[in-house]
Amino acid sequence: MKLQSSYIKHLQKSIMQEFILGADAMHNIMQVVNQVAKYDINVLITGESGTGKELVSKIIHLQSPRAENPFVPVNSGILSGLMFEDKLFGHEKGAFTGAISQEKGCFEMADKGTLFLDEVSDLPLENQIDFLRVLEDFCFHRIGGNEILEVDVRIISATNKDLKNEVKKGLFREDLFYRLHVVPIYIPPLRDRKNVIPKMVDHFLDQSVTNFKKQKPEVKPEVIDLFCRYDWPGNVRELKNLLERVFILNDNDTISVKHLPSDFLWHFKDPHRIKDLEEIRSEAEKKAILETLHRVAGDKEKTAKILRISPRTLRYKLQKYNIKYERSSKPPI
Amino acid sequence: MKLQSSYIKHLQKSIMQEFILGADAMHNIMQVVNQVAKYDINVLITGESGTGKELVSKIIHLQSPRAENPFVPVNSGILSGLMFEDKLFGHEKGAFTGAISQEKGCFEMADKGTLFLDEVSDLPLENQIDFLRVLEDFCFHRIGGNEILEVDVRIISATNKDLKNEVKKGLFREDLFYRLHVVPIYIPPLRDRKNVIPKMVDHFLDQSVTNFKKQKPEVKPEVIDLFCRYDWPGNVRELKNLLERVFILNDNDTISVKHLPSDFLWHFKDPHRIKDLEEIRSEAEKKAILETLHRVAGDKEKTAKILRISPRTLRYKLQKYNIKYERSSKPPI
DNA sequence: TAAGTTTTGGCAAGTTTATGCCAAAAAAGA
DNA sequence: TCTTTTTTGGCATAAACTTGCCAAAACTTA
Numbered sequence: 001m002k003l004q005s006s007y008i009k010h011l012q013k014s015i016m017q018e019f020i021l022g023a024d025a026m027h028n029i030m031q032v033v034n035q036v037a038k039y040d041i042n043v044l045i046t047g048e049s050g051t052g053k054e055l056v057s058k059i060i061h062l063q064s065p066r067a068e069n070p071f072v073p074v075n076s077g078i079l080s081g082l083m084f085e086d087k088l089f090g091h092e093k094g095a096f097t098g099a100i101s102q103e104k105g106c107f108e109m110a111d112k113g114t115l116f117l118d119e120v121s122d123l124p125l126e127n128q129i130d131f132l133r134v135l136e137d138f139c140f141h142r143i144g145g146n147e148i149l150e151v152d153v154r155i156i157s158a159t160n161k162d163l164k165n166e167v168k169k170g171l172f173r174e175d176l177f178y179r180l181h182v183v184p185i186y187i188p189p190l191r192d193r194k195n196v197i198p199k200m201v202d203h204f205l206d207q208s209v210t211n212f213k214k215q216k217p218e219v220k221p222e223v224i225d226l227f228c229r230y231d232w233p234g235n236v237r238e239l240k241n242l243l244e245r246v247f248i249l250n251d252n253d254t255i256s257v258k259h260l261p262s263d264f265l266w267h268f269k270d271p272h273r274i275k276d277l278e279e280i281r282s283e284a285e286k287k288a289i290l291e292t293l294h295r296v297a298g299d300k301e302k303t304a305k306i307l308r309i310s311p312r313t314l315r316y317k318l319q320k321y322n323i324k325y326e327r328s329s330k331p332p333i
Numbered sequence: 334m335k336l337q338s339s340y341i342k343h344l345q346k347s348i349m350q351e352f353i354l355g356a357d358a359m360h361n362i363m364q365v366v367n368q369v370a371k372y373d374i375n376v377l378i379t380g381e382s383g384t385g386k387e388l389v390s391k392i393i394h395l396q397s398p399r400a401e402n403p404f405v406p407v408n409s410g411i412l413s414g415l416m417f418e419d420k421l422f423g424h425e426k427g428a429f430t431g432a433i434s435q436e437k438g439c440f441e442m443a444d445k446g447t448l449f450l451d452e453v454s455d456l457p458l459e460n461q462i463d464f465l466r467v468l469e470d471f472c473f474h475r476i477g478g479n480e481i482l483e484v485d486v487r488i489i490s491a492t493n494k495d496l497k498n499e500v501k502k503g504l505f506r507e508d509l510f511y512r513l514h515v516v517p518i519y520i521p522p523l524r525d526r527k528n529v530i531p532k533m534v535d536h537f538l539d540q541s542v543t544n545f546k547k548q549k550p551e552v553k554p555e556v557i558d559l560f561c562r563y564d565w566p567g568n569v570r571e572l573k574n575l576l577e578r579v580f581i582l583n584d585n586d587t588i589s590v591k592h593l594p595s596d597f598l599w600h601f602k603d604p605h606r607i608k609d610l611e612e613i614r615s616e617a618e619k620k621a622i623l624e625t626l627h628r629v630a631g632d633k634e635k636t637a638k639i640l641r642i643s644p645r646t647l648r649y650k651l652q653k654y655n656i657k658y659e660r661s662s663k664p665p666i
Numbered sequence: 667t668a669a670g671t672t673t674t675g676g677c678a679a680g681t682t683t684a685t686g687c688c689a690a691a692a693a694a695g696a
Numbered sequence: 697t698c699t700t701t702t703t704t705g706g707c708a709t710a711a712a713c714t715t716g717c718c719a720a721a722a723c724t725t726a
Binding site for chain 1: 381382383412416455493527528530557558561562566567568571584591594595596597599600608609610611613614616617618621622639640641642
């Protein structure tokens with residue numbers, strides 16, 4: 001269960017290399033990380049999907065005294081009820097149908113190490129209580145067991161939501177929030193750190209060269225321009241996936257704009273065409289009307305209600321925009 | 334090389350089932366397809382990425398007298414120069430370094446069948462000439478060969494661009510265009526056929542149930558609502574991928590909005606909030622005004638000119654939307 | 667088929683928008 | 697600082713929009 005020192009060093013180097021790409025924007029994050037790693041305090045990482053939350057938690061773990069002990073990730077977003085309990089605490093043989101032998105939960109597996117709880121905001125309230133109880137003294141028993149187990153675990157949790165807001169909305173327990181939110185780390189989305197995109201492109205292409213045994217293509221500046229204009233809802237992960245995709249599918253020694261997938265290029269639809277205000281307004285209205293009509297299977301009364309216009313106005317606009325729509329899911333002509 | 338009749342029937346049924354989902358909007362496409370299948374004429378399919386162009390070409394093939402013979406797809410978008418030639422015509426042993434044995438090209442493989450040329454608009458001009466020459470009499474020889482080969486092949490080509498426009502821009506040969514564009518079929522993007530989204534969701538979930546051996550979840554209406562509001566740049570393929578992803582990652586017996594990936598939800602900044610028409614219009618106008626002001630560094634005269642409204646109107650709207658903007662690239666307050 | 671219900675489109679009137687005009691205020695230039 | 701130029705906002709008016717009303721048309725039900 002103890003990891004070799006040289007392997008840990010190698011892991012640290014590899015992970016740091018990827019993360020260090022955002023050095024400028026991430027500089028103070030790295031400082032917090034370095035400080036926080038030394039002490040056994042809980043960390044809450046906030047950031048959009050794909051920003052590298054698990055990566056940060058691994059860095060913290062690998063730089064802590066617990067580095068040689070287990071790092072155990074749990075995605076709480078896909079577990080609920082008994083499944084969550086089972087995952088965390090394990091069970092004894094015969095505890096429930098299917099429990100054919102004793103099984104350790106994550107707490108036990110992470111003993112002396114780090115437990116990484118991803119998507120913690122999605123934890124149902126009942127399970128939050130289970131979790132909170134353990135956080136108080138780190139004592140628990142397996143499902144169907146009597147033996148009290150005590151573990152020594154550092155908790156790093158992560159969320160893509162504003163947890164404070166979830167507390168305000170009553171979706172997350174405030175007491176649990178304060179247990180987890182000892183040190184907060186916020187990872188900004190890629191759209192707020194576009195300066196690192198060239199470096200990341202380079203890095204991920206280098207990775208692809210190693211993984212797929214192909215020559216590294218040169219990336220045209222116009223491609224980087226496009227990348228800098230895009231909002232990257234999927235963050236670093238999306239950039240990485242796109243580059244892999246392009247890398248694999250493209251046999252040229254150059255990546256230019258035309259090599260990018262059309263569903264990516266679609267986001268930059270006809271950038272050179274300027275629309276006047278009337279057109280922009282009409283299109284927005286037309287689109288809103290059509291989408292609402294689709295949603296309510298052509299019911300004009302409902303459409304008008306949703307859009308908060310009178311039925312007579314709707315009829316007027318349907319005529320204005322020459323929208324013909326029949327009831328019962330028929331398409332507009 | 335000849336396919337069994339029962340296998341073809343099975344293939345037809347399976348493919349038609351998926352395609353028939355858009356029956357209402359696709360009805361006249363199906364009529365064209367049925368007619369065109371009988372005759373050996375070339376077809377040009379136009380549609381965005383992910384709309385099912387290859388699917389349509391397969392349907393045509395499977396409904397044609399060539400059904401039992403090969404259907405050979407080529408993605409011309411990723412080939413150029415000699416590679417394209419080699420792919421199409423094959424080569425003789427020793428034709429070039431690496432040609433260690435004779436190899437048939439796609440024309441030969443598709444003999445008596447159908448050659449499907451995807452992304453034909455991306456074919457470099459030199460390769461267009463090669464291709465055009467063969468289309469004239471379907472005679473060619475392999476690279477490094479003397480033997481004249483004659484094949485009987487039906488050509489179905491596909492593009493996600495307006496090919497006529499590419500001709501106009503000089504990027505595509507007009508003579509080749511007319512060879513390919515005997516019967517045009519246009520497949521509309523999913524955003525123009527949103528009425529079929531509920532049916533498609535159902536269909537793809539059924540598929541996932543079969544593929545992954547999991548129980549079929551119920552989809553909440555709000556999810557369908559969201560799907561109907563999204564523009565689907567990746568078309569049907571994107572919807573399919575998203576549903577698979579949700580299906581695999583989600584263990585609940587229900588798919589609600591919170592189970593959708595955050596990079597998808599990102600497109601709906603406030604998904605539960607329905608906007609009325611006035612709000613939609615205002616936002617569209619405001620956005621357009623601000624973006625134009627940004628572009629011309631705050632010059633109101635230019636902004637008005639670009640948006641084709643009077644300067645007085647612009648002033649009126651700036652006040653209406655409470656936009657304060659100073660000249661010289663300062664941001665709006 | 668007849669009766670009841672819902673939808674449609676013409677009409678009118680009140681409200682909102684677009685925009686010319688121009689004097690006053692602000693900005694730019696000498 | 698003075699003069700010239702540009703911008704701003706009040707005002708008025710024509711055009712466009714919104715929407716209630718209601719009779720006719722279309723649809724649904726028994």
